Amino acid sequence: MSILAFPSRTPRSQWRNSRLFAQANNGSATIETLPSWFSFFTRFIVEVEAPVGTSVVLGSRLIPKALFESAAGRARLVAHLVKQTGELGFPYIPVGTPIAFNYIPGTTSVTPAWRTALWHLTGGSTWSYNSTLAEIRAALNATHSFVNEELAALAPDSGSYMNEGDVYESNHEYTYWGPNYERLLAIKKEIVLTLRIFWIAGDAVRW
Known part of the structure; x- marks a missing residue:
């Protein structure tokens, strides 16, 4: 499944072209008008979200x-x-x-x-x-x-x-x-003294 989001002022001809393309490739197209981007997000994105990435060292x-x-x-x-x-x-x-x-x-x-x-x-x-x-x-x-x-x-x-x-x-x-x-x-020591930088780094060596 693919989702296309068009701005509200997109010409209807472009919507129609998307439908024709889907049908030409044995697919289907449903065109809906939603009141806001947030409505689109909660309708189509949140429902299919999945965690990604791995906790690794x-x-x-x-x-x-x-x-x-x-x-x-x-x-x-x-x-x-x-x-x-x-x-x-x-x-x-x-x-x-x-x-x-x-x-x-x-x-x-x-x-x-x-x-x-x-x-x-x-x-x-x-x-x-x-x-x-x-x-x-x-x-x-x-x-x-x-x-x-x-x-x-x-x-x-x-x-x-x-x-x-x-x-x-x-x-x-x-x-x-x-x-x-x-x-x-x-x-580093020279720069710290010249610019008068001071910071604390826990358990660091000679900071």
């Missing part, structure tokens, strides 16, 4: 090209993927690293691990809208434990993409920023 790791260059590295990667699939479901592996870009060191703030990574390997846990607090915590713990114990061990000197990283990352300074962290922290 993610964790990820940038997997360096070097891991693919030896038989032992590839074997470790395959073993990891088998385990991750069993514990967290199928991994998400987008092809999005800038490994082929002619990068000049020091020209961007993101972790240099991006420049040597062939994969951005992601996994996660989900829960339902009616999950209990214990079930939600179990999902969070499952992803956090797997990222910190398995993914980090697979590529210990690499890092992670912050937007899809573990929200409870144990070593977020290095994992997200690598050797750039101290320089970025110094820049």
Whole structure:
């Protein structure tokens, strides 16, 4: 079923064309005039609305090209993927690293691990809208434990993409920023002092 909403001043010829099109394709058309947009919304939209989206927590790791260059590295990667699939479901592996870009060191703030990574390997846990607090915590713990114990061990000197990283990352300074962290922290402090910015961030490091 398709719903078309025409403004009140739409020529009747356009309504008629819509009906003819539906009939020509073995369909039918019903034309109604409603007093307001809200009437249309409650009549046709609210009745068929459905929840969308998923409650999910993610964790990820940038997997360096070097891991693919030896038989032992590839074997470790395959073993990891088998385990991750069993514990967290199928991994998400987008092809999005800038490994082929002619990068000049020091020209961007993101972790240099991006420049040597062939994969951005992601996994996660989900829960339902009616999950209990214990079930939600179990999902969070499952992803956090797997990222910190398995993914980090697979590529210990690499890092992670912050937007899809573990929200409870144990070593977020290095994992997200690598050797750039101290320089970025110094820049932030300088800006804060210059602009006299003050804010409070709970449980943050050196804010």
